Amino acid sequence: xxxxxxxxxxxxxxxxxxxxxxxxxxxxxxxxxxxxxxxxxxxxxxxxxxxxxxxxxxxxxxxxxxxxxxxxxxxxxxxxxxxxxxxxxxxxxxxxxxxxxxxxxxxxxxxxxxxxxxxxxxxxxxxxxxxxxxxxxxxxxxxxxxxxxxxxxxxxxxxxxxxxxxxxxxxxxxxxxxxxxxxxxxxxxxxxxxxxxxxxxxxxxxxxxxxxxxxxxxxxxxxxxxxxxxxxxxxxxxxxxxxxxxxxxxxxxxxxxxxxxxxxxxxxxxxxxxxxxxxx
Amino acid sequence: xxxxxxxxxxxxxxxxxxxxxxxxxxxxxxxxxxxxxxxxxxxxxxxxxxxxxxxxxxxxxxxxxxxxxxxxxxxxxxxxxxxxxxxxxxxxxxxxxxxxxxxxxxxxxxxxxxxxxxxxxxxxxxxxxxxxxxxxxxxxxxxxxxxxxxxxxxxxxxxxxxxxxxxxxxxxxxxxxxxxxxxxxxxxxxxxxxxxxxxxxxxxxxxxxxxxxxxxxxxxxxxxxxxxxxxxxxxxxxxxxxxxxxxxxxxxxxxxxxxxxxxxxxxxxxxxxxxxxxxx
Numbered sequence: 059x060x061x062x063x064x065x066x067x068x069x070x071x072x073x074x075x076x077x078x079x080x081x082x083x084x085x086x087x088x089x090x091x092x093x094x095x096x097x098x099x100x101x102x103x104x105x106x107x108x109x110x111x112x113x114x115x116x117x118x119x120x121x122x123x124x125x126x127x128x129x130x131x132x133x134x135x136x137x138x139x140x141x142x143x144x145x146x147x148x149x150x151x152x153x154x155x156x157x158x159x160x161x162x163x164x165x166x167x168x169x170x171x172x173x174x175x176x177x178x179x180x181x182x183x184x185x186x187x188x189x190x191x192x193x194x195x196x197x198x199x200x201x202x203x204x205x206x207x208x209x210x211x212x213x214x215x216x217x218x219x220x221x222x223x224x225x226x227x228x229x230x231x232x233x234x235x236x237x238x239x240x241x242x243x244x245x246x247x248x249x250x251x252x253x254x255x256x257x258x259x260x261x262x263x264x265x266x267x268x269x270x271x272x273x274x275x276x277x278x279x280x281x282x283x284x285x286x287x288x289x290x291x292x293x294x295x296x297x298x299x300x301x302x303x304x305x306x307x308x309x310x311x312x313x314x315x316x317x318x319x320x321x322x323x324x325x326x327x328x329x330x331x332x333x334x335x336x337x338x
Numbered sequence: 339x340x341x342x343x344x345x346x347x348x349x350x351x352x353x354x355x356x357x358x359x360x361x362x363x364x365x366x367x368x369x370x371x372x373x374x375x376x377x378x379x380x381x382x383x384x385x386x387x388x389x390x391x392x393x394x395x396x397x398x399x400x401x402x403x404x405x406x407x408x409x410x411x412x413x414x415x416x417x418x419x420x421x422x423x424x425x426x427x428x429x430x431x432x433x434x435x436x437x438x439x440x441x442x443x444x445x446x447x448x449x450x451x452x453x454x455x456x457x458x459x460x461x462x463x464x465x466x467x468x469x470x471x472x473x474x475x476x477x478x479x480x481x482x483x484x485x486x487x488x489x490x491x492x493x494x495x496x497x498x499x500x501x502x503x504x505x506x507x508x509x510x511x512x513x514x515x516x517x518x519x520x521x522x523x524x525x526x527x528x529x530x531x532x533x534x535x536x537x538x539x540x541x542x543x544x545x546x547x548x549x550x551x552x553x554x555x556x557x558x559x560x561x562x563x564x565x566x567x568x569x570x571x572x573x574x575x576x577x578x579x580x581x582x583x584x585x586x587x588x589x590x591x592x593x594x595x596x597x598x599x600x601x602x603x604x605x606x607x608x609x610x611x612x613x614x615x616x617x618x
Binding site for chain 2: 082084085117119120122123125126127129130133157158159160161162163164165167168170171175184185186187188189190191206209210211212213214215216217218220221222223224230233236237240
């Protein structure tokens, strides 16, 4: 059995890309507020960008808001990514951005919903309830999870940046660093990564230093204020991989998502090889 | 306009009860794993216990696992509670246990889904992303939210109990206490409460001391190990209210949920008046 991150790394190599394409059918972005329009919005992005996508990341909230039919659209969207994978001869993982976090018995239901019912390959999770809330998502090593560590929103620091004092550590550390250390402990099957926003690159660099080997999903580039080149420089692993750069609006608002995705992929690769030359 | 907690307090007085009835159509509890069986499971509980319920709390995960039809069942379940309210002449709030937590634009979608699409009166939320992830749920003061503070699961302490050092505070405090203090600050419209599990009553008592006026939703009584009487003693507000005791399996597994709910309501009231006599 292949672990989730072996599977992701194969895809990254196949498409020479670290780009994660966000699928956020936010109502104001749609021509009309219907499940059909949400499906059209996502299909245009999937068809246009699949060749350059290391992964796709649909956000559960925007589908949920469309009611029961929205959940059916979400299932179809995930199916469409897998159909594109077959066409391309290279399987593209789907990361369901759901930010779940609940006690173990409930977490099992969320995991079954994401992986079995919807067919996603990975999910995003909140660390707030601790290890027993995460474990149900990691049991099958072919499926993966990305744990929120330091998010890209303005008030992320309210909780994530508070200084914590831990037994066995001389100095206090920000909570997000403790989350990264816990995640590294919990990642016994190579299927747990982190979410670290691009909006504060020193934090991204610090998390990378704490967990040199883990995969990081990095949202917040573009409209949220994160700089792509700076994020790649701060978050890349020593082997030039280990970072998924999520882009949503820059693609969905483009007249030609294919061209925009190719250009973004190339910008990431350019920063990536700069980073490698720097390391070498 | 009435705030969510004024509305809840009216209901608490109408039914002389602090009981919150959990609606958790967990697949192994159903005669068959279908949306129809989940609806039947919830309707039996609603019909049986409405007279003694200060609130109902459906857990989104168990409906989500049933696919698009599950979301339709969730909407019907919430509608059924409101229909019972009409019959009883006393509106019973529905708290959607969803534990959401996302950046503001996504949180808006989750809030619209819970309050407008599904018709819930309140939701449970994770504090991990800070104030801008909570604010979209508080804008309409008639709707409310309960913020996870100290949950009832075995590994809750991994994050929630770490000691945090905050500017302006001489001593370190557990993270859950910081969450309670933040929630008190954010509760400017009387529509934000806390979730504190019944499994560790000293923590419940400590949170109550930190936020003497806030509402606390208290899960974990029964199979999870929390003692009902101890939780009521630890969590009650000085006015004998301020605590919702959630019970799920003790009702759903009972041959007669009505009788079981009446008995539980009376046990809560008994502990409640003991607490009051104690205070007086």
